[in-house]
Amino acid sequence: MLTTHDLSYRYGAGAPEFAFPDLSVEAGEGALLLGPSGSGKSTWLHLLAGILSPLTGRVELDGTVYGSLRSGDLDRFRGRNIGLVLQRAYFVEALNVAENLALARKMAGLPPDRAFLLSVLESLGIGRYAQRKPRELSVGEQQRVTIARALVNRPKLILADEPTSALDDPNAHRVSQLLRERAAELGAALVVVTHDGRLRTDFSRIVAIEPLTTQNI
Numbered sequence: 136m137l138t139t140h141d142l143s144y145r146y147g148a149g150a151p152e153f154a155f156p157d158l159s160v161e162a163g164e165g166a167l168l169l170g171p172s173g174s175g176k177s178t179w180l181h182l183l184a185g186i187l188s189p190l191t192g193r194v195e196l197d198g199t200v201y202g203s204l205r206s207g208d209l210d211r212f213r214g215r216n217i218g219l220v221l222q223r224a225y226f227v228e229a230l231n232v233a234e235n236l237a238l239a240r241k242m243a244g245l246p247p248d249r250a251f252l253l254s255v256l257e258s259l260g261i262g263r264y265a266q267r268k269p270r271e272l273s274v275g276e277q278q279r280v281t282i283a284r285a286l287v288n289r290p291k292l293i294l295a296d297e298p299t300s301a302l303d304d305p306n307a308h309r310v311s312q313l314l315r316e317r318a319a320e321l322g323a324a325l326v327v328v329t330h331d332g333r334l335r336t337d338f339s340r341i342v343a344i345e346p347l348t349t350q351n352i
């Protein structure tokens with residue numbers, strides 16, 4: 136489903152170069168990319184999302200090589216095939232939870248599917264908040280809405296950046312379990328990047344990312 140080969144990145148001439156291990160994640164499978172702060176985890180995730188273009192190497196999702204798409208096509212491809220759970224929750228404040236999710240489908244050019252949208256909220260235990268504004272929810276509840284929004288287009292790949300860093304132990308494990316269950320149910324590949332060692336026990340596939348060494352700098 137998701138494969139990468141020889142990926143590297145540099146934020147401009149003279150900046151340190153990040154080299155990332157090759158990755159292969161099948162449909163329904165989860166991988167945890169674990170590394171300390173500043174090791175390049177978010178950079179890696181942005182490459183996997185096609186938000187950044189690599190210095191070398193390639194990313195392929197379900198037979199499509201990102202580098203072969205023009206930028207508008209890549210944006211469309213991302214909207215339809217990739218669900219993003221970012222560190223901080225961003226919502227349209229004027230819209231309620233269900234409307235925020237409906238907007239995600241609309242922006243990807245997908246037809247409305249209210250029944251699926253509500254079933255996703257239910258499956259994450261937040262069905263009762265469908266008509267609430269996101270800011271009326273707790274941080275943990277907002278995190279689940281972010282996950283719901285990442286699922287609502289039935290993506291082939293779910294990418295989560297530090298989804299649990301703001302949560303206490305029981306909620307951190309609950310969120311990681313929900314991500315793994317829902318991804319498996321949808322047949323999506325799941326990649327979580329984090330420095331949160333608590334999640335080690337939740338994933339059978341763990342890829343460690345090393346801190347930058349002086350060699351790279």
Ligand SMILES: Nc1ncnc2c1ncn2[C@@H]1O[C@H](COP(=O)(O)OP(=O)(O)OP(=O)(O)O)[C@@H](O)[C@H]1O
Pocket residue numbers: 146170171172173174175176177178179330
């Ligand atoms: N837009 C940018 N321009 C220049 N350098 C950047 C940019 N974004 C990140 N970096 C550099 O790349 C390094 C890695 O950043 P990145 O966000 O990928 O690390 P991380 O492992 O996700 O860190 P954290 O866990 O603290 O979020 C940072 O230390 C920073 O110096």
